[in-house]
Amino acid sequence: MDRVTAARVFNRICELGSLSAASRALGISRPMVSRYLEQMEQWAGARLIHRTSRRLTLTPAGEEILLKTRHLIQLAQEIELRNQQNEPSGVLRVACAHLTATCIIGPIVSEFLTRYPALRLELDVNNHPVNLVSERIDVAVRITNNPEPGTIARRLGECRSVLCAAPGYLALHGMPQTPADLAHHNCLHYSRFAGQSWHFTTAEETEVSVDISGNFSATISTVLLDAAVAGCGIAMVPEMEAREALAKGSVVALMAEYEPARLGIYGMYLSREYQPGGLRPFLDMLEDALSGA
Known part of the structure; x- marks a missing residue:
């Protein structure tokens, strides 16, 4: 049982003088208000309210519990406020x-x-x-x-990824124009994948895939980029990692009309x-x- 919520419901019943009014004020159903009141009485081990057709009156136990629940609600509010104000630690x-x-x-x-x-x-x-x-x-x-x-x-x-290779590699092996051309190039790839294929999207949003192969693989893109800069082959690496090498001209971006699949x-x-x-x-x-x- 959420005792703090039950205490809040009990307090509203006492303030407004009826279960129906408490229901409207709290935005919960009338049966739920009754259920919370029953839970409060079970918790207190005593009847808290006398109910007649005309009005509700607090029992002596109810008057005592009302004072205690007001303190409980105040304490809960202070804890909630402290939690909101505290910096993460x-x-x-x-x-x-x-x-x-x-x-x-x-x-x-x-x-x-x-x-x-x-x-x-x-x-x-x-x-x-x-x-x-x-x-x-x-x-x-x-x-x-x-x-x-x-x-x-x-x-x-x-x-976003970029397909890139060093100018020296391209001078020796030619510039690929389409994904199909990559089948004739040494492609540097991630070693953790069993099957190797690269995926692209055209300007018309057509998806294109091509199986690739190469004589070097690694588990991190930094090593693949270094190998591409050294002229070992063509690599597909994150654009954020390749920016500096692209700006220096150490590698050249390839096949601009085919965008590597985004992750x-x-x-x-x-x-x-x-x-x-x-x-x-x-x-x-x-x-x-x-x-x-």
């Missing part, structure tokens, strides 16, 4: 991949910790999915279109009700940062 444990740590979370760390000085942020950088329960992780930030089943997945933004960026956690204080402001700040990326 404690530890927030976040799991993410290397790219997410460096390009998405890293840039907001200083502002986040400055804004919430009572919080301690612990970042677990791992390119493999983690078990939120056994590894005591509060939230995992992942780039994926398939959020982990059994979690609450809040979409924070999206990740969602999600904050994944286990419960809406039981959350560490820093979880919501952390995800809010990430979402704000990604909306302006």
